[in-house]
Amino acid sequence: MQLKTLAIALAAALASVLSAQAALAAAEDIVIGDIDDLSGNYADVAGTGAVEAIKMAIADSGGTVLGRKVSILVADHQNKPDIGASKFREWADQNGLNLLLGGSNTGVNIAMSKVAAAKKIPFFSIGAGGASLTNEDCTAYTVHYVYDTTALANGTATTIVQNGGKTWFYLTADYAFGTQLQTAASKVVEANGGKTLGAVRVPLAASDFSSFLLQAQASGAQVLGLANAGEDFSNSLKAANEFGITKKMKPAALLAFITNIHSLGLETAQGLYLTTGFYWDLNEETRAFSKRYFAKTGKEPTMDQGGYYSATLTYLKAVKAVGSTDSDKVMAELKKTKINDMFAKGGYIRADGVMVHDMYVMQVKSPQESKYPWDYYKVLKVMKGEEAFGPITGLCPLAPK
Amino acid sequence: MTEIFGIPVAVILGQLMLGLVNGSFYAILSLGLAVIFGLMGIVNFAHGAFYALGAFAALLGLQWFGINYWAALLLAPLAVGVLGIVVERLLLRHLYKLDPLYGLLMTFGLALVIEGSLHQLFGASGHSYSVPPGLAGAFNLGFMILPIYRAWVILVSVAVCFSTWFVIERTRLGATLRAAKENAPLLQAFGVNVPLLVVATYGGGVALAALAGVLSAPVVLVSPLMGNSLVIVVFAVVVIGGMGSILGAVLSGLALGVVEGFTKVIYPEASNVVVFVVMALVLIVRPAGLFGRE
Numbered sequence: 001m002q003l004k005t006l007a008i009a010l011a012a013a014l015a016s017v018l019s020a021q022a023a024l025a026a027a028e029d030i031v032i033g034d035i036d037d038l039s040g041n042y043a044d045v046a047g048t049g050a051v052e053a054i055k056m057a058i059a060d061s062g063g064t065v066l067g068r069k070v071s072i073l074v075a076d077h078q079n080k081p082d083i084g085a086s087k088f089r090e091w092a093d094q095n096g097l098n099l100l101l102g103g104s105n106t107g108v109n110i111a112m113s114k115v116a117a118a119k120k121i122p123f124f125s126i127g128a129g130g131a132s133l134t135n136e137d138c139t140a141y142t143v144h145y146v147y148d149t150t151a152l153a154n155g156t157a158t159t160i161v162q163n164g165g166k167t168w169f170y171l172t173a174d175y176a177f178g179t180q181l182q183t184a185a186s187k188v189v190e191a192n193g194g195k196t197l198g199a200v201r202v203p204l205a206a207s208d209f210s211s212f213l214l215q216a217q218a219s220g221a222q223v224l225g226l227a228n229a230g231e232d233f234s235n236s237l238k239a240a241n242e243f244g245i246t247k248k249m250k251p252a253a254l255l256a257f258i259t260n261i262h263s264l265g266l267e268t269a270q271g272l273y274l275t276t277g278f279y280w281d282l283n284e285e286t287r288a289f290s291k292r293y294f295a296k297t298g299k300e301p302t303m304d305q306g307g308y309y310s311a312t313l314t315y316l317k318a319v320k321a322v323g324s325t326d327s328d329k330v331m332a333e334l335k336k337t338k339i340n341d342m343f344a345k346g347g348y349i350r351a352d353g354v355m356v357h358d359m360y361v362m363q364v365k366s367p368q369e370s371k372y373p374w375d376y377y378k379v380l381k382v383m384k385g386e387e388a389f390g391p392i393t394g395l396c397p398l399a400p401k
Numbered sequence: 402m403t404e405i406f407g408i409p410v411a412v413i414l415g416q417l418m419l420g421l422v423n424g425s426f427y428a429i430l431s432l433g434l435a436v437i438f439g440l441m442g443i444v445n446f447a448h449g450a451f452y453a454l455g456a457f458a459a460l461l462g463l464q465w466f467g468i469n470y471w472a473a474l475l476l477a478p479l480a481v482g483v484l485g486i487v488v489e490r491l492l493l494r495h496l497y498k499l500d501p502l503y504g505l506l507m508t509f510g511l512a513l514v515i516e517g518s519l520h521q522l523f524g525a526s527g528h529s530y531s532v533p534p535g536l537a538g539a540f541n542l543g544f545m546i547l548p549i550y551r552a553w554v555i556l557v558s559v560a561v562c563f564s565t566w567f568v569i570e571r572t573r574l575g576a577t578l579r580a581a582k583e584n585a586p587l588l589q590a591f592g593v594n595v596p597l598l599v600v601a602t603y604g605g606g607v608a609l610a611a612l613a614g615v616l617s618a619p620v621v622l623v624s625p626l627m628g629n630s631l632v633i634v635v636f637a638v639v640v641i642g643g644m645g646s647i648l649g650a651v652l653s654g655l656a657l658g659v660v661e662g663f664t665k666v667i668y669p670e671a672s673n674v675v676v677f678v679v680m681a682l683v684l685i686v687r688p689a690g691l692f693g694r695e
Contacts, residue, residue, distance in 0.1 A: 043525035203673035
């Protein structure tokens with residue numbers, strides 16, 4: 001364990017040097033922080049691309065707001081809740097942080113939402129899926145911006161059950177996100193007359209999924225519900241193909257990003273149903289944004305990266321409107337103004353913190369259907385925000401039923 | 402259907418098979434580690450990174466130069482092995498006289514550099530490498546569908562492990578290698594080029610890691626962190642087998658793959674810790690490991 005101690009000490013020393021530099025720059029700036037997985041499994045979902053998206057949004061807002069320069073702080077939470085929370089606390093105390101954007105990982109985002117409440121700093125959770133962020137873990141400063149487990153289940157699970165996939169077996173990532181996603185999906189499945197035949201909880205970043213897949217197959221279920229994300233999702237779908245399981249069971253991607261589809265290739269991913277909050281090729285506006293984004297990163301944006309752009313714009317618009325960065329004034333403004341940009345049309349932030357906007361149920365194209373690079377999805381259904389995110393549950397004390 | 406302890410026999414056979422496949426990867430990886438530790442006394446923490454490099458070498462070889470799987474099976478370990486030799490000459494060579502901890506720190510740092518660079522260059526989400534045409538498809542074993550490629554992995558693993566064991570334990574070259582570990586100055590006095598042996602050993606061990614990387618490329622997505630969690634498990638395997646024991650590394654690799662497979666059925670949540678539980682138990686009963694010399 002000496003090794004670990006040393007590594008942590010080195011990391012801490014490096015981090016303090018970096019943040020000391022940031023502190024100097026941040027005296028009168030409007031400071032936007034981004035805490036995300038920059039080096040692990042989810043680093044391509046938001047990661048450095050998201051930082052690029054924030055920069056684009058700041059540039060599109062003029063670079064300065066209320067005569068103050070807008071600056072960015074970035075940190076890697078390494079998928080560890082304690083690192084995310086302590087970084088957030090440090091920025092709040094020392095760097096005059098005005099807004100925190102949270103990237104992937106529900107566990108880390110829940111930990112950061114507690115800090116948001118304590119420090120009274122607006123916190124936009126972009127990349128986390130867990131709907132608990134706007135239910136039992138809600139705060140007056142949390143906004144859940146892009147998608148949540150409820151919306152994913154309402155999109156993908158409903159579509160599959162209604163198309164005849166009545167019996168389900170879940171491969172569930174063994175942490176907050178996976179279990180919340182499975183619960184949400186099985187609720188939807190059962191409400192539509194389907195049945196859950198079983199589930200297996202798979203440790204995060206397992207090296208092999210075939211054992212779990214054989215269990216799924218033995219259940220005799222019609223649908224293989226993949227309640228996982230990132231590389232775990234890709235590797236489990238890849239193995240399901242290899243073992244011929246996708247011939248008998250219909251795989252359901254409860255959360256998949258366009259980067260996953262890009263990695264897997266259409267040959268493996270074709271026919272898959274999934275739900276997304278954004279797709280680069282939806283309309284002229286999304287294509288225009290994505291073209292600029294592509295020029296900087298060489299990839300099309302994921303829904304999280306699109307969400308980062310929109311969230312930054314939305315926050316800065318609210319700051320402009322109230323003429324201050326006072327957290328309570330900005331939150332009040334955010335909750336009464338409609339969001340209209342390339343990401344969302346008529347979106348609004350509900351009392352419990354959900355940013356209600358349209359979601360898209362997609363099917364992955366076959367290699368023959370795909371006409372140009374990154375032409376991966378066809379839109380099966382546009383779900384209205386209210387349908388996707390469902391009614392207020394009453395679990396969040398700020399938003400009684 | 403017949404059942405044992407409430408588990409259908411078909412499921413048991415299936416998991417046994419899959420456990421052997423995963424165990425084959427553990428065996429090749431732990432073999433490389435055991436060779437490097439047994440003959441050089443270096444705890445090679447960069448093993449997982451070399452494994453990832455092997456997979457990337459196969460992927461990039463295919464994308465950039467059109468090198469197919471069969472050629473990559475030979476060329477990727479060769480290329481990564483040469484890199485290992487460079488690492489040994491430039492970095493590790495200076496650490497032999499120091500506490501083994503320094504070698505561990507050096508290779509740990511090296512792993513971070515390699516994985517960080519791959520991440521920077523190729524992103525985190527991974528790349529697909531197709532199963533070679535000759536090995537596509539699957540056998541129907543009755544109790545399960547076994548992809549031909551997975552069966553191939555078991556075959557290669559057994560062949561590689563056996564030949565490595567044979568070279569080290571049963572040939573004159575192996576005897577010289579082992580002598581270098583026991584008493585290097587004396588061997589040098591007999592006119593044997595010991596530094597050359599050492600560098601070849603490290604290159605060979607690293608090449609084994611890269612070979613495991615090429616083998617796994619069609620099975621999982623090729624990504625920078627593919628060896629990151631694996632290396633810890635493989636270290637546990639080596640400790641269980643007995644640090645430095647070739648036979649121990651191979652047998653415990655295969656056995657732990659199977660143990661892990663069954664854990665995935667009985668209590669899946671524990672499947673990522675069961676290896677460490679076994680390690681703790683083994684260390685209590687036999688501190689030198691199952692095949693280690695006390």
